Amino acid sequence: MPSYTNTFVSKLPEVPTSIFSVMSTLAIKHNALNLSQGFPNFESDSKLIEAVNKAMNDGKNQYAPMPGIFSLRDAIAAKMENLYGVSYNPETEITITAGATQAIFTAIAATIKKDDEVIIFKPAYDSYEPTIQLFGGKTIAVQLNPEDFKIDWKLVKGLISDKTKMIIINTPHNPSGRILTKQDMLQLETLLKNTNIILLSDEVYEHIIFDGEQHQSAALFPALAERAFITASFGKTFHNTGWKVGYCLAPKELMDEFRKVHQFNVFSVNHPTQVALAEHLKTPNNYLELNSFYQQKRDLFLSLIKDSKFEFIPSKGTYFQLLNFKNITDESDYDFAVRLTQEQKIAAIPISVFNQHKLDTKVLRFCFAKTDETLKQAASILNSI
Numbered sequence: 001m002p003s004y005t006n007t008f009v010s011k012l013p014e015v016p017t018s019i020f021s022v023m024s025t026l027a028i029k030h031n032a033l034n035l036s037q038g039f040p041n042f043e044s045d046s047k048l049i050e051a052v053n054k055a056m057n058d059g060k061n062q063y064a065p066m067p068g069i070f071s072l073r074d075a076i077a078a079k080m081e082n083l084y085g086v087s088y089n090p091e092t093e094i095t096i097t098a099g100a101t102q103a104i105f106t107a108i109a110a111t112i113k114k115d116d117e118v119i120i121f122k123p124a125y126d127s128y129e130p131t132i133q134l135f136g137g138k139t140i141a142v143q144l145n146p147e148d149f150k151i152d153w154k155l156v157k158g159l160i161s162d163k164t165k166m167i168i169i170n171t172p173h174n175p176s177g178r179i180l181t182k183q184d185m186l187q188l189e190t191l192l193k194n195t196n197i198i199l200l201s202d203e204v205y206e207h208i209i210f211d212g213e214q215h216q217s218a219a220l221f222p223a224l225a226e227r228a229f230i231t232a233s234f235g236k237t238f239h240n241t242g243w244k245v246g247y248c249l250a251p252k253e254l255m256d257e258f259r260k261v262h263q264f265n266v267f268s269v270n271h272p273t274q275v276a277l278a279e280h281l282k283t284p285n286n287y288l289e290l291n292s293f294y295q296q297k298r299d300l301f302l303s304l305i306k307d308s309k310f311e312f313i314p315s316k317g318t319y320f321q322l323l324n325f326k327n328i329t330d331e332s333d334y335d336f337a338v339r340l341t342q343e344q345k346i347a348a349i350p351i352s353v354f355n356q357h358k359l360d361t362k363v364l365r366f367c368f369a370k371t372d373e374t375l376k377q378a379a380s381i382l383n384s385i
């Protein structure tokens with residue numbers, strides 16, 4: 001092939017292959033149990049799969065409307081009303097997206113300009129920072145204390161300036177499994193009142209929250225909701241991450257801008273899955289039962305490894321559990337994760353990759369969205385280390 005004269009400068013020069021691809025590829029190569037990437041190894045409800053088939057057989061195979069089919073947006077509005085007593089107008093304030101990642105991308109693309117500052121909390125989901133960078137924004141990263149992952153709101157206040165355009169929060173939090181409390185949200189509300197700062201509230205694990213705690217959605221706090229893009233993922237809620245369907249909620253003024261971008265990067269989202277999801281959402285138990293479903297998995301996993309050398313604080317939400325291995329080895333978390341995969345046949349994610357300056361706190365993230373059988377096999381490996 002003739003060589004292309006490269007005058008092209010990468011827009012994301014420092015972005016490596018995602019750790020999820022790295023660990024999953026290594027897990028396949030070494031035939032290891034894969035507790036690294038965040039997806040279930042069990043099936044979505046068969047009724048939901050049948051409903052997608054039916055929608056395809058019924059001819060729902062052409063473009064869906066740009067913001068998503070109305071019945072799905074309407075079902076989401078009803079869910080928000082039921083759970084939080086807040087009303088989002090399905091016509092103007094809800095858009096169906098190709099997963100939450102696209103919703104996050106589009107919200108940032110629609111609002112962040114060159115030199116705008118965006119405050120994020122690390123460890124953070126890996127799409128935030130490169131997306132901010134793509135649109136010329138500057139990430140202001142706050143490293144959370146690795147012991148408790150609590151946000152120091154006084155410190156955040158000190159970082160806010162005229163350039164601050166957005167703050168991104170994530171609750172329940174991947175990878176720590178920590179949740180933001182009502183007190184956290186009230187402090188954030190006080191900080192943002194009387195500013196023009198936009199909030200991006202990543203709530204993809206909204207329905208995976210344990211020990212009787214309540215999810216504190218940004219929608220519940222008026223001075224947050226009025227400026228918030230809230231992003232959500234059906235993949236996480238209904239065990240079908242591969243369908244890549246999610247949604248975004250925002251007040252009309254913000255949603256108008258969101259849709260201007262949305263119509264040019266995806267235009268519209270997979271139609272038959274939307275038809276099926278609209279029907280499935282009408283039964284609240286389909287999402288309300290998720291808390292106890294995953295709490296049982298967390299409890300099973302933790303009870304099985306309670307005598308291992310790993311240390312842990314039980315996850316409060318999400319389907320991730322952090323395990324500290326400082327009693328086992330001085331290796332870096334990355335090296336230990338690779339060795340575990342190669343030699344012990346179990347894959348996890350080293351959380352330094354999500355931290356500021358790759359801070360290594362000797363912690364690995366394990367996904368417990370797995371069958372009980374897989375969790376038992378995983379525990380028996382971890383107990384033998």
Ligand SMILES: Cc1ncc(COP(=O)(O)O)c(C=O)c1O
Pocket residue numbers: 038098099100101102125170174202204232233234235236241244245246
């Ligand atoms: C915190 C967080 N936000 C967003 C996403 C993306 O969700 P989706 O698969 O719907 O794009 C994930 C998925 O792992 C996540 O953990």
